[in-house]
Amino acid sequence: MSLAELNARLAAKPAAELRVDGLSVTYNTARGPFHAVEDVGFTVPAGTNLGLVGESGCGKSTVVKALMGLLPEGTGLTGRALLDGDDILGLTDDALRDVRWNRIALITQSAMNSLDPVYSIGDQIVEAIRAHEPVGRATAWARAEEMFALVGLPAARLTEFPHMFSGGMRQRAVIAMALALNAGMLLADEPTTALDPIMQSQIMARIRGIHAHMRRSMVLVTHDIAVVAETCETTVVMYAGKVVESGPTGQVLGRPLHPYTMGLQNAFPRLPVRGAPRQPLISIPGVVPNLASPPPGCRFAGRCPFAADLCRTTPPPVAAAGPQQAACHFTDRAEEFRAAAALPETWRKMRAAA
């Protein structure tokens, strides 16, 4: 198969749809089961981006690993993940052979360590291509050169080894690798976390550009809601292993229903706008609860400035307002909470109490 034929074949792949339903992941640790992810569900319509946000340790990366089948052996896994209708959850490595990279590819979190140090980067991209397409080395290499051009790296550097690349270049190489087979679904697991802010925005701009160009579907895992606001049609907010709020990005970030989403928004620095009042930076006091023994009620109750007794005893139901959903007892008071959450005193009082 020639390069032109390979390119045509890969370009014909449609964007994929992903429906995750009731996904729960339980790590079996020496100190008993650890419920890293519980009853997570979301849908990525074909050709769209979904942002999965939340602070460190909330289970975002575990969701990605579950979807790629990369969880350690013996991890408890329930639920379904339908990729274009096929359930890919909990399949064996052999059964996933055709799914991985062919239909669902991964942009890893720590690009620093996710390339094999003893193979050239070109060889590692070629390996991925030839694992799925019946092409010779030369054709695969030519395809790798095109992918390098796409992410803005000179083709000559394909022969180099990972340690010869800077962090930003490595991240771009990993993106080039993820695009090599034009998989219908991309999972980007904090693709910019390890980079400096300038490189972060360059890489995100690159990902957005490629995405607009190739019309793939993507799940973007990040703790940076500014990135989600710019990139994703849908937003899913996770807290302590559960989805607390989800819906169209404009609504979730513009008019959040869950106090955690409100707090998350305040916790990000914004450039001062002339004329507008300076936004104070407010952090959410406290830490994520220990998931080996989660609290009986709402998991956010311990850090929520609006928590009532009900919140500490009863898990909240999922309330829907159109396509926007939130797991909170008091979604009807969201308007009032939003006003209060914008004030630093609201959260400071929490810290004093805690």
Added chain:
Amino acid sequence: MRAYILRRLAQSVLVVWAVTTIMFFMFRVMPADPTAILLERGLTDEARQALLERWGLTGSLWDQYIAYLGNLLQGDFGASFFYRKPVWEVLFPLIVNTLWIAVPGLLLGAAIGAAIGTAVGWARRGGKLERSGIFLATVIRGVPNFVIGIALLTVFSSTLGWFPGFGMGDPGETTGFARYLTLDFLHHLTLPLVAVIIYFLPENLLLMRSGVVENRTEDYIELVRAKGVPQRRVAWHAARNSMLPLITWLFPALAETIAGIVVIEIVFSWPGVGRELVLAVTRQDYPLAQAAFFLLAVMIVLANLAADLVYGKLDPRVVYK
């Protein structure tokens, strides 16, 4: 790179010179007389004196040392007291004999050990394969190699009679290199070779296993898995990254083998250089023993240099300065 090799070679010459000097004086301070072994053949005092003069053992220690170094630089190792032949003529066939069991034994031991080690390292943690693999390797490593040799002899030679029990066989009509290509030679070679393989196998197995266990949880292995390549290919990435320590071990081991498999040579009566070295020391055959040690030192030094260079080929991150 060239400057690096040149500097390393210069260092090597220094090391070899130091070893040679230490050897020379160590043999001279040993309280024994090399002519003593010839006494039983009825040596007269005059004849003994004549021998000492001929062997260059009459001058001062310093004169002897200078003469020895001078000869060595011209490639002259002297003559064996015991065999009354130039040392080189005695040693060369013995070195060849030893290499016949040492090189294939070491390489096969390393290759088989690395292959099994990869499988054991890649197996489920705490599973049957892992536990039995580690157990067997540890036990075999703990058994002295003469016991392995004797066990092989007992089973395959004495009891089953499949293989001959000692020596290299009768060369008969064939001479020179052709003798190594006879079936008779291979028949004799099998048991000592197996003993050498078993001697080297556990070390490599354990080294490789711990490397694979360490590497299999690395991020890059996760990405290789995510690429959807066959499982064997994923394991290969872990193995390839675990090979580096094996290489640093392999080359010096090759040199040390010459001395290290003495016991196996003795058990199988294999006429190798290791066995001869021990005999030469007990016979006070200075020239022979010194030459053998000199060659060992050169081989070990060169092997270390080769290991460093190969390491650079295997690991692109290595820089020569």
